[in-house]
Amino acid sequence: MMRRVCALLFSLLLGGCALYGAEGSHRYLVTQQFVIDGPGLKLWVPLPLESGYQKASDLAVEGNFERKAVNADSTYGAQMLHLAFAPQQKHNTATVRFTVEVHDRKADFNRSGVKASTEELAPYRAGSEHIRIDGVVKAYAERITTGETDDLQKARRIYDWTVQNMFRDPKTRGCGLGDAYQSLESGYLGGKCADVSAVFVALLRAAGIPAREVFGIRVAKSKYSKAYGVKSADITTAQHCRAEFYIEGTGWIPADPADVTKLILVEGLDRDSERVKAEAERQFGNWEMNWFAYNSARDFVLTPAPVQFPLSIFSYPYAERGDEPLDYYSPKNFTYTITVKELP
Amino acid sequence: MRPLLLLGLPLWLWGETLSLYEVPKMHCPLCTVAVKKSLKALDGVHRAEVRLNTKEARVWHDDALSNAALSEAISKTGYEGILVSREPIEAP
Numbered sequence: 001m002m003r004r005v006c007a008l009l010f011s012l013l014l015g016g017c018a019l020y021g022a023e024g025s026h027r028y029l030v031t032q033q034f035v036i037d038g039p040g041l042k043l044w045v046p047l048p049l050e051s052g053y054q055k056a057s058d059l060a061v062e063g064n065f066e067r068k069a070v071n072a073d074s075t076y077g078a079q080m081l082h083l084a085f086a087p088q089q090k091h092n093t094a095t096v097r098f099t100v101e102v103h104d105r106k107a108d109f110n111r112s113g114v115k116a117s118t119e120e121l122a123p124y125r126a127g128s129e130h131i132r133i134d135g136v137v138k139a140y141a142e143r144i145t146t147g148e149t150d151d152l153q154k155a156r157r158i159y160d161w162t163v164q165n166m167f168r169d170p171k172t173r174g175c176g177l178g179d180a181y182q183s184l185e186s187g188y189l190g191g192k193c194a195d196v197s198a199v200f201v202a203l204l205r206a207a208g209i210p211a212r213e214v215f216g217i218r219v220a221k222s223k224y225s226k227a228y229g230v231k232s233a234d235i236t237t238a239q240h241c242r243a244e245f246y247i248e249g250t251g252w253i254p255a256d257p258a259d260v261t262k263l264i265l266v267e268g269l270d271r272d273s274e275r276v277k278a279e280a281e282r283q284f285g286n287w288e289m290n291w292f293a294y295n296s297a298r299d300f301v302l303t304p305a306p307v308q309f310p311l312s313i314f315s316y317p318y319a320e321r322g323d324e325p326l327d328y329y330s331p332k333n334f335t336y337t338i339t340v341k342e343l344p
Numbered sequence: 345m346r347p348l349l350l351l352g353l354p355l356w357l358w359g360e361t362l363s364l365y366e367v368p369k370m371h372c373p374l375c376t377v378a379v380k381k382s383l384k385a386l387d388g389v390h391r392a393e394v395r396l397n398t399k400e401a402r403v404w405h406d407d408a409l410s411n412a413a414l415s416e417a418i419s420k421t422g423y424e425g426i427l428v429s430r431e432p433i434e435a436p
Contacts, residue, residue: 129371179371308373308396318373323393324380325373 024104026289027343028219030235032096034063034336036319036326040085041092044302044318046294047079048100049214054292056100063094071303075123078295078314080302099343100219100292107253107285109152114251116210121246124210128299130312131198132181133206140184141206154207155245156284159257162200163280164271165189168261174329175241178213178298178313193241193258194313200243200257210246212296214254215239215315219340220290224279227266228259229290236331236338239315240291254287360390360433363414365401365425372396378421386417401425407432 032045047070048056061068065083072079085092127133133141144161145154166183169190178194180202189199197213204211218238222228230238242256260280263269269276294315301309307323316328317336326334367379376394379401383392388406395401403414411427418425 177371306373308376310397312372320373323395324377327374327377329374 024289025101026220027099027101028292029097029099029341029343030219030338031340032317032336032338034092034094034096034317034319034334036092036321036335037090038092038321039088039090040320040322041089042085042306042320043083043092043094044306044314045081045083045096046215046314046317047081048098049079049216049293049295051293052103053105053287053289054100054102056098058097058099060097061094064089064092065094069304073297073300073303075300076295076297078297078300080314082302082304102289102292104289105254105287107250109250109253109285111251112249114249116246116251121210124212124246124296125205125208127202127205129310130177130179130181131202131205131298133202135181136184137181137202138206141203144203145207151209152247152250155204155209155247155253158200158203158207159255159284160280162196162203162257163260166191166196166199166257166261168192168196168258168265170265175215175239175313175315178241193262196258196261197241197243200255201245204245212244213298214242214244214293214296215313216242216291216293217315217338218291220342222288222290224282224288225263225267227263228288230340233339233341234337235340236336238338241313241315242287242291242293244296253285255285256283256287259283359407361405361407361409361430362433363403363405363411363430364428365403365414365418366399366428367394367401367418367423367425368399369423370394370396370399375421375423379418379423379425382417382421383414386413389414400428404433 048054066086067084069082071082081096083094144157148154148157166189172192176192176195178198180198183189183195183199201211201213217235218230218240219235220229244252244254246252260283263279264271264276297314299310299312302311306320308325318328319326370376373396376396380392380394383389383403388409389403391404393402415425
């Protein structure tokens with residue numbers, strides 16, 4: 001099992017290195033603070049993905065916990081810190097710090113010769129509870145890609161359809177449920193980044209193209225729009241989901257259709273305006289790294305397994321007191337804060 | 345001691361029942377919190393245990409509490425609760 005995870009991480013690292021050069025590099029110091037009352041607390045904290053475009057270091061953990069461990073899940077390689085507090089302890093504290101160095105990503109669509117292993121791609125071809133690729137999803141994918149045989153062009157059609165038809169609903173809680181089947185079956189195409197990315201990814205997989213959401217968090221201002229960045233050092237609620245798809249020979253290609261829908265809402269733009277068209281073009285194949293990635297895991301089991309499982313999305317800290325999960329969408333009740341400082 | 349005896353009196357008089365519900369549309373850990381909270385808010389519910397992996401809710405409650413009331417409590421959270429079994433619990 002461990003060998004499989006190591007192989008996956010290694011191939012991700014090589015794939016990323018081979019595909020993307022650094023246009024801009026940034027280093028961020030991220031601090032997460034937890035002050036949680038109540039006995040029987042167990043906490044799982046997402047840690048940054050290791051990839052060619054991103055490297056984490058200097059993990060430091062302090063607090064009055066009894067046990068700590070850094071684990072990775074066996075399917076997606078999602079990195080996590082697990083803290084267990086003494087069963088009768090009523091006041092629990094933890095501070096988690098790490099540094100993450102990131103490089104802007106720009107896909108080279110003319111690149112060839114990249115080949116990922118069947119094992120690496122397998123989870124990103126398959127469906128899951130929230131990323132079903134049958135029924136209505138399959139029907140939409142076939143309709144959108146009718147007559148097209150080239151995978152990159154199919155992906156572009158699906159991207160354009162997603163940007164044209166989905167919209168950001170600011171009332172959505174957190175990043176959204178990310179239930180692609182429900183979105184397409186209900187016909188309600190509003191949501192936030194996890195919803196938009198889930199539909200994009202599910203349609204791609206249904207069209208036979210490996211794809212994955214990439215859950216992470218925004219850490220800085222954007223040079224392109226206020227819609228894409230954070231306003232302050234407090235990034236507690238700045239989680240954001242992007243997406244990638246895999247083209248044989250070219251490798252993993254970054255995209256962010258969800259941020260195009262956010263741009264439209266935040267800047268009050270017309271979907272057919274030149275600005276939106278230009279940004280949609282840029283977001284296909286580029287990631288501005290004022291954000292870093294945690295993982296691409298969906299519908300999986302944390303390590304060690306909590307009482308309640310599986311977990312749909314792991315971009316928020318997860319905690320249980322006894323058998324009850326704390327509300328990760330409500331950091332004030334949970335209680336946690338996440339802050340960031342850009343390093344020279 | 346006396347308050348404990350008084351609290352136990354209703355159980356002795358009317359007995360306790362364990363009802364098992366399937367809640368198939370629960371999809372995330374927070375769904376279990378909502379279902380458990382709604383069940384525990386009912387008078388006559390002693391304990392509730394909800395699990396996401398099995399999509400089941402176990403409720404220990406007064407005999408007198410009806411399936412309709414328990415189902416209604418689950419449906420208030422937006423999920424349908426399907427009664428699987430309802431068994432009286434033998435006193436120890």
